[in-house]
Amino acid sequence: MSDLPLAIGIDFGGTSVKTGVLYRGNLIEEAPRIETQNFESAHPLIERIHETIKDLRSKHPRIEAIGVGMPGFVDFPTGMVHNLTNVKGWQRIYLKRELNQLSNLPVTVENDANCMAYAEWKRGSGRGMNHLVALTLGTGVGGGIVVDGRMVRGADFVAGELGQTSIDYQGPDGAYGNRGSLEDYVGNQQITDLAHAAYFEAGNPRERSECDPAHLSILGQQGDKIALSIWDKVAKMLSTSLMNCCWLLNPEAIILGGGVAKAGSLLFDPLEKHLRAQLSPAFKENLRLLPARFGNEAGMVGAATLALEEAGFNVDD
């Protein structure tokens, strides 16, 4: 191993906190997870996270920075977490300052979907690109955007929220009153609901637990017509938000990760078809639709890479 620095990447999820040591985008050690429901407020949980950090630093003395990906809006410069919906006591928590005081290391705090996008941009499928849209498709839909070789954060550091964009101006209210929001159409539960209803209507009912994206992938691979029609429908809905990104931002590539993207060509083939059918020849030939390189470790990889870059290290190696 060379002298290149290590970093700690923390993926703070709704149910557990993952903490790992990263070397050039490779996870070389992951600590035991911390369950968030064991904590009634933010500060004890932050102290518990710092215990894990201390353990990892005792084994890896060359750790130079700490990056944290959070499931909510973050004020990027101050590292203040606005609010977490699924974890108790997280309102306006200055996580960057607290972890920095505890660890004496440079700390970067960023939205989790931006961390995933950052991982793909710096270490994954989007390496070397200057214009990029990255999505993570799971229970919700997260996103991150790169324009002109910079992560787009916007005026209040809230940019990149593809899951909140609308595909139907007359659709139902989303989490923020946003009508027809993408994640209310192509989230895990919504895909499962679509499939469950389709099998029922076809006179071939299946248990709801056998209609989730993982099962739909197996069924699709077996040539099941209903499963294929659901993937086509998901692709059609998803293509609308992706097309909007193409017309607004004209990226070189769109990168898709998360559990739903594991469907592979079952999703990507109809998505290519629906997407390219809605773009101009002036740019559709150059556009690439790519699977994410990273899976569950994407958040840790992105947070660690971003933290190193913010601390002044060159991560474009």
Next chain:
Amino acid sequence: MSDLPLAIGIDFGGTSVKTGVLYRGNLIEEAPRIETQNFESAHPLIERIHETIKDLRSKHPRIEAIGVGMPGFVDFPTGMVHNLTNVKGWQRIYLKRELNQLSNLPVTVENDANCMAYAEWKRGSGRGMNHLVALTLGTGVGGGIVVDGRMVRGADFVAGELGQTSIDYQGPDGAYGNRGSLEDYVGNQQITDLAHAAYFEAGNPRERSECDPAHLSILGQQGDKIALSIWDKVAKMLSTSLMNCCWLLNPEAIILGGGVAKAGSLLFDPLEKHLRAQLSPAFKENLRLLPARFGNEAGMVGAATLALEEAGFNVDD
């Protein structure tokens, strides 16, 4: 007048070409318009435009650059115009090179909506901002985007096309096969159609010519309920695309110009309501919805300002 440079701004429209001399965003002389239908191909029209440029330069010797806004996609670095739908013979025309060879001045060629956005950013309602979305609402809907203090052009210089983004994934095919494209809902003709149908259905039919946005503004100011309901509907549809831009880009301001935006508070009041009802508290308070400063001269102002900046002059004065 100080020693600050002058520039020629050209607004190349579907029916006529407007050419003016600009001083710090002020139109100090406009040449007679050139009608595009008098020309069967690109090169005679380019030579005719150059005649106008020569006339203007003979009167204003300190002209330092020429900027052109085009109603179509432009390859920004080379200034090649891909294709014009409404003007004969414009396919892959290297306009920048041709005008540069004729004039011996630095020439910049850009999409017209980007020029409008550039005018508002550098000289108009968006001055000093770093994150901006600008729209022009007329027969079609054009747009331009500024992120982190730079115009967003994208990988193939096609970015910013708000009018082509979708508000309904099941909507009718747009100009590029893009289903439910915004300009097919809130373009001049579509607003007129909506109003015409609404008056008919209400048992109060009006001539179609009295249902256009200009008439609807007068009717709305008089408190006409149907006109007000149409403006509310237009605002609701338009808010969907603007909301998408907010979630993706989190701009400081959205600037609205063009004929339809002349409706003023009839459009802006319901638009504020629909837009803010679909955003997070994390950023909706800071967002500003602003009318454009420039009207018909926006294209010339933006093209001239951009040309000066590209030629190395400081336009942030």
